Amino acid sequence: MEDILRLIIEKYNYWIYITLMMIGLYAIIAKNNLVKKIVGMNILQTAVILFFVSIGVKRGATVPIIEHAHDGAHHAIRAAEYINPLPHVLMLTAIVVSVATLGVALVIAIKTYQRFLTLEEDEILKQIREP
Amino acid sequence: MIWQLDLLILTLVVICGIGAIMVRDLLGAAILFGAYSFMMCLLWAIMGAVDVAFTEASVGAGVSTVFFVSAVYHTTRRTKD
């Protein structure tokens, strides 16, 4: 019992990312409205980004901008003093790409609305089956 | 990193995420998604990922909310679920 409690407290950030991922996946699969599906897709993306950023956190470390004097001189740099910058780099580009894909997804939703005059998936499928 | 603040914002993130997919109004969903993105940005600032937080504040909370609002403006606000 104590082990499970410690497991939960030790990794609380990871449990939240799993919750968000499940929310996003549920929205993509079970929601009927296309815009709701797109919101779910974005929640799934941010859940993955939260996971990556959580990996890079170090206790007792600071942001990855290295302290230095004005002329560029600096003390010996110890890697344990700075948060891992690699996940940040990967996720920085992922966020901007996610807004570009969001634009394309919304454009496709608008085109669907112009053709079928509805955003509900079941009504669109009904119209496709009975032309 | 202050873990009390971290836990508070994590709870708010989950509430905003559930709200964004449960609310029966697409404009409300867009605004709640903007709030969700901003909470996410605060969370990353707490975790020390300042560049990621900056990007999310400008992209997620700013531009993508505008995209959602303009898409809803040209389609419909109604939704069945």
Next chain:
Amino acid sequence: MKILGLVIVALVGSVLIYATVDFPPFADPESPASLHVSPRYIEKSLDETAVPNVVTAVLADYRSFDTMFETTVIFAAGVACFLLLRIPRRRPPGPRHFRHRLTGLTFRVKDGENGKEIFLPLREFEPVDSVWTPHDFIIEKVCRYMIPFIQLFGLYVIAHGHHSPGGGFQGGVILGAAIILLSVSHNLRTALKRMREKTGALCSALGVFIFAGTGALCLALGYNYLDYRALAALLPGGPIMARSHGMLLVEIGVGVAVMGTMVWIFKNLASLGRYDEGL
């Protein structure tokens, strides 16, 4: 469908929980992800590139191929929105609305004989949207005074991304958001007057070109593609400062591309590809 979705979500969640049990604890300094590659970047990047912000150094120098193709993906998304939505007809047939500049009266103008369009003189009348015409004095004035400062801040973020959080992506989005704010607070016509459709598309392509051109310049000077040490032959400060300057060039390219694409996608979305009136 709902039950099937819940079952799938529960399955995925249990797999993720099972995998997370083996993870190192949250915020552990000794976790494997923090011990393998990143210490090299943290310890060496300031000496090798003269850029204190490690994220910028890795983004624009060590992993610049990655960033270049991300920029290309953004450009491709802009092109996809354009091709899906843009329609050549400028407006649907029907009456248009004009506002008299001096008195603020709004006129509804029908098409003339044979569907010929009638234009009122633009010196005295301004065209307004037929669906939704916000004319809020306070919002327009406040936004008009805010936009130059927002743009100045965007330029600062691009130029100062080496020493503080920021860089091409953030600055580009802020610059694009300034134009989007102009469009939301006034109307789409005002924003189109400041930045035409062609300008957005050209900015989007020009940014990718600046990025790829910097790489090709390095190649022409006898180094590897995107190896900024080659720029030491053209810029002052030696090979280490040349890497810093090369990063600035690349960040400017990313900023221009992101700004163009954001404005381009927004204008397509807001006017359904007609570029006359919209949000």
